[in-house]
Amino acid sequence: MGAAGPVVTFLAEVYAWLMDPAHWAGSDGIPTRVGEHVQLSALALAVAAAIALPVGIALGHSGRGGFVAINVANIGRALPSLAILAFALPVAFALNLGLGFWPTFIALVPLGIPPILTNAFVALRNVDRDVIEAGRGMGLADSQLLRQLELPLALPVVIAGVRNAAVAIVATATLGAVVASGGLGRYIVDGLALRETDRLFVGALLVALLAIVTELAFGIFERVAVSPGVRLTRAAGARAR
Amino acid sequence: MKKENPMQRSRTFASVLIACSVVAAACGGTAQPSAQASGQASAAAAKPTVKVASFNFPESVILGEIYAQALEGNGYKIERKLNLGNREVVFPALEKGDVDVVPEYLATVLGFVDKTAKGSGDPKETSTTLQNAVKSKNLTVLDFANAVDQNSFVVTKATSDKYKLKKTSDIATSAQGQLVLGGPAECPQRPFCKLGLEQTYGIKFKDFKPLDSGGNLTVAALDAGQVDVGLLFSSDAIISVKGYVVLEDDKKLQLSDNVAPLVRNDILAKGDDMKKTLNDVSAKLTTDELIGLNKQVSVDRKEPRDVAKQWLKDKGLVK
Amino acid sequence: MTPGEPLIRWDWVQSHLPDIAQRIGEHLLLAGIAVGVGFALSFVASLFIARRPWLYPPVSWVFGVLYTIPSLALFSLLIPFTGLSILTAEIGLVSYTLLILIRNIVGGLRGVPAEVRDAALGMGYTQRQLLFRVELPLALAVIVAGIRVAAVTTIGLTTVTALIGQGGLGFFILEGILFFFSTPLIVGAVLSVVLAILVDGALVAVERRATPWARLGRS
Numbered sequence: 001m002g003a004a005g006p007v008v009t010f011l012a013e014v015y016a017w018l019m020d021p022a023h024w025a026g027s028d029g030i031p032t033r034v035g036e037h038v039q040l041s042a043l044a045l046a047v048a049a050a051i052a053l054p055v056g057i058a059l060g061h062s063g064r065g066g067f068v069a070i071n072v073a074n075i076g077r078a079l080p081s082l083a084i085l086a087f088a089l090p091v092a093f094a095l096n097l098g099l100g101f102w103p104t105f106i107a108l109v110p111l112g113i114p115p116i117l118t119n120a121f122v123a124l125r126n127v128d129r130d131v132i133e134a135g136r137g138m139g140l141a142d143s144q145l146l147r148q149l150e151l152p153l154a155l156p157v158v159i160a161g162v163r164n165a166a167v168a169i170v171a172t173a174t175l176g177a178v179v180a181s182g183g184l185g186r187y188i189v190d191g192l193a194l195r196e197t198d199r200l201f202v203g204a205l206l207v208a209l210l211a212i213v214t215e216l217a218f219g220i221f222e223r224v225a226v227s228p229g230v231r232l233t234r235a236a237g238a239r240a241r
Numbered sequence: 242m243k244k245e246n247p248m249q250r251s252r253t254f255a256s257v258l259i260a261c262s263v264v265a266a267a268c269g270g271t272a273q274p275s276a277q278a279s280g281q282a283s284a285a286a287a288k289p290t291v292k293v294a295s296f297n298f299p300e301s302v303i304l305g306e307i308y309a310q311a312l313e314g315n316g317y318k319i320e321r322k323l324n325l326g327n328r329e330v331v332f333p334a335l336e337k338g339d340v341d342v343v344p345e346y347l348a349t350v351l352g353f354v355d356k357t358a359k360g361s362g363d364p365k366e367t368s369t370t371l372q373n374a375v376k377s378k379n380l381t382v383l384d385f386a387n388a389v390d391q392n393s394f395v396v397t398k399a400t401s402d403k404y405k406l407k408k409t410s411d412i413a414t415s416a417q418g419q420l421v422l423g424g425p426a427e428c429p430q431r432p433f434c435k436l437g438l439e440q441t442y443g444i445k446f447k448d449f450k451p452l453d454s455g456g457n458l459t460v461a462a463l464d465a466g467q468v469d470v471g472l473l474f475s476s477d478a479i480i481s482v483k484g485y486v487v488l489e490d491d492k493k494l495q496l497s498d499n500v501a502p503l504v505r506n507d508i509l510a511k512g513d514d515m516k517k518t519l520n521d522v523s524a525k526l527t528t529d530e531l532i533g534l535n536k537q538v539s540v541d542r543k544e545p546r547d548v549a550k551q552w553l554k555d556k557g558l559v560k
Numbered sequence: 561m562t563p564g565e566p567l568i569r570w571d572w573v574q575s576h577l578p579d580i581a582q583r584i585g586e587h588l589l590l591a592g593i594a595v596g597v598g599f600a601l602s603f604v605a606s607l608f609i610a611r612r613p614w615l616y617p618p619v620s621w622v623f624g625v626l627y628t629i630p631s632l633a634l635f636s637l638l639i640p641f642t643g644l645s646i647l648t649a650e651i652g653l654v655s656y657t658l659l660i661l662i663r664n665i666v667g668g669l670r671g672v673p674a675e676v677r678d679a680a681l682g683m684g685y686t687q688r689q690l691l692f693r694v695e696l697p698l699a700l701a702v703i704v705a706g707i708r709v710a711a712v713t714t715i716g717l718t719t720v721t722a723l724i725g726q727g728g729l730g731f732f733i734l735e736g737i738l739f740f741f742s743t744p745l746i747v748g749a750v751l752s753v754v755l756a757i758l759v760d761g762a763l764v765a766v767e768r769r770a771t772p773w774a775r776l777g778r779s
Contacts (some may be wrong), residue, residue: 009638027448078712080719080757083728083749085702086737098465099458100450105729178737180452180462188636190451192724193426195329197640203635208629215628457740542565542572542741 002241060124077112119161664706668699
């Protein structure tokens with residue numbers, strides 16, 4: 001049980017690092033780094049969603065392009081994010097955007113698109129055909145069908161896709177520190193370089209927390225955004241199976 | 242700034258290879274491989290395996306390769322731990338005995354080992370001070386080379402024109418608190434880096450951006466205007482290629498950073514000609530030579546191993 | 561990346577073939593161990609869960625949290641305790657496989673029709689025989705689907721281990737980033753994807769061999 005000693009000592013160091021007011025101020029302070037991380041991730045997510053949602057919904061609604069829409073997620077999974085980041089560097093340079101924020105942003109957007117697109121497509125495709133028939137029977141126009149029936153019913157899975165993208169983006173934003181971006185990855189990369197394990201650990205802890213909070217936040221958002229009727233239907237359907 | 246031991250796998254691979262070759266040599270018994278043709282046949286069997294390390298920037302890898310191959314040419318078996326990391330990683334490894342030889346820079350390592358030490362512009366003096374400082378750690382500083390590589394703080398021509406910067410002290414007078422400094426992560430803590438600039442020159446920077454050790458990230462940041470002052474190394478060919486303005490070190494913050502091997506005493510004791518081999522290398526290494534070597538690797542993309550091999554051949558240090 | 565330099569310098573590739581081969585080997589080893597250990601752990605966990613179904617939500621939750629934590633962060637949480645070692649890399653990589661594997665193993669087993677289970681028990685099968693001779697073969701398709709996803713994801717994630725001193729193809733990608741050298745970058749990225757595709761294909765082939773009845777059923 002002598003192993004507990006160094007662990008306790010280390011955790012005490014981490015605590016001391018966190019309690020040091022110098023680490024809460026300035027351009028390398030915790031609030032700044034968290035802010036940078038959230039800002040970068042949120043922007044990338046917004047752009048990815050702006051691109052992927054309309055495409056995924058349109059394809060899902062019309063039923064076309066299924067092969068691509070479903071496999072784009074598989075491709076996204078196979079591509080190592082470090083490589084995407086590396087490819088984003090020359091793109092950023094060509095656009096005169098330099099290091100740090102922009103190459104990371106350019107890498108994050110294509111990372112966020114596959115989960116959102118695939119989920120949106122699948123969500124729309126899985127809307128009960130009977131409901132759609134009923135809607136058509138009631139005389140609903142195509143766009144009304146989409147807005148009033150399909151989207152509300154598809155919402156849970158769509159939000160799940162955005163949630164997955166958000167977590168993936170927060171994760172890869174961490175790697176951006178390798179190309180000189182800010183954010184919490186900075187503590188990890190600098191901690192590795194400086195051999196400061198307390199800084200490294202704090203960075204890792206904060207990133208982990210941020211990712212978990214992001215996941216939970218979207219869970220709450222789904223709870224709020226999805227209409228209770230839809231939720232009941234899904235639950236009943238699940239039980240029947 | 243990210244990896245401690247990227248060559249760990251190569252090291253394992255190399256040690257397996259070395260182990261196999263030792264066994265083969267023992268069982269084979271016929272002609273020794275050409276690397277051991279130095280004529281000390283009986284002593285060759287007693288030569289130890291030397292662990293040569295280097296820092297994680299190309300110049301250090303080249304120097305490490307030069308030391309390694311020079312020693313190999315004299316019958317030593319080498320375990321390479323090149324690209325190991327920065328000094329925070331490499332120096333403890335040297336102290337512990339995980340590595341035996343490191344190509345070091347006199348004044349910088351002196352400042353690292355003893356924060357209060359008085360280095361000087363005279364390499365002989367610095368070398369003596371350094372030897373005294375590392376004596377208790379059972380390390381020896383071998384002969385230093387003429388080659389010097391020190392921290393150079395550079396700005397782009399545009400920045401130099403804008404703030405009228407020619408000397409480092411100009412920053413404090415003309416651009417105090419307005420410039421962003423870019424350098425390796427450890428820069429704020431290093432006496433020859435940001436710490437020294439603050440203390441010796443009284444400079445206040447607007448911000449500091451951790452980048453890399455005078456590498457491409459720093460160059461890119463300078464070009465993109467994301468940092469105003471960048472730390473590069475004086476022997477880097479990129480400075481003239483890019484036309485950067487090197488700020489003159491008028492208050493002599495950078496001291497004599499001559500290249501010298503830092504070696505563990507216990508490994509020196511095991512190899513009689515190790516000192517001579519490495520000293521012969523240092524005798525031929527000038528700053529211009531170093532810049533040339535750097536250019537071949539950084540600009541021409543040649544392999545450090547090949548560049549080192551050719552250089553040793555050209556200088557008659559190996560066959 | 562450096563202006564004037566071609567995208568791929570084939571002379572570099574040629575002179576580095578042994579390095580490339582070594583890194584591919586490292587990569588496969590790292591990923592293979594991770595998926596193997598992850599599968600073993602998930603399988604054992606699923607056996608417990610089969611006996612005590614109430615375990616599934618909490619176990620799933622823990623695995624889910626591990627999955628959510630970004631890879632570099634997870635490695636970094638381990639480094640102060642297990643160092644910059646293969647162990648750290650493996651613990652991290654294994655953690656990412658657990659969620660997908662447990663979901664597919666448990667889901668696959670639960671998907672076995674109750675009638676089939678009853679029939680087997682009626683015929684006198686023991687629990688053990690039931691599991692290995694009936695349930696697993698029937699659940700195989702779903703389980704292998706999970707292994708495929710885990711394998712492909714792990715191969716991608718293994719590249720990140722280069723940042724904590726491990727090898728694999730991520731080493732080339734990192735080299736490309738730091739030296740603005742596109743050749744190793746492209747080599748590392750392309751090979752990583754190719755590896756994932758090949759492993760995926762191999763698993764599909766293994767699955768086809770192992771479940772001959774599935775093909776009959778489909779036609």
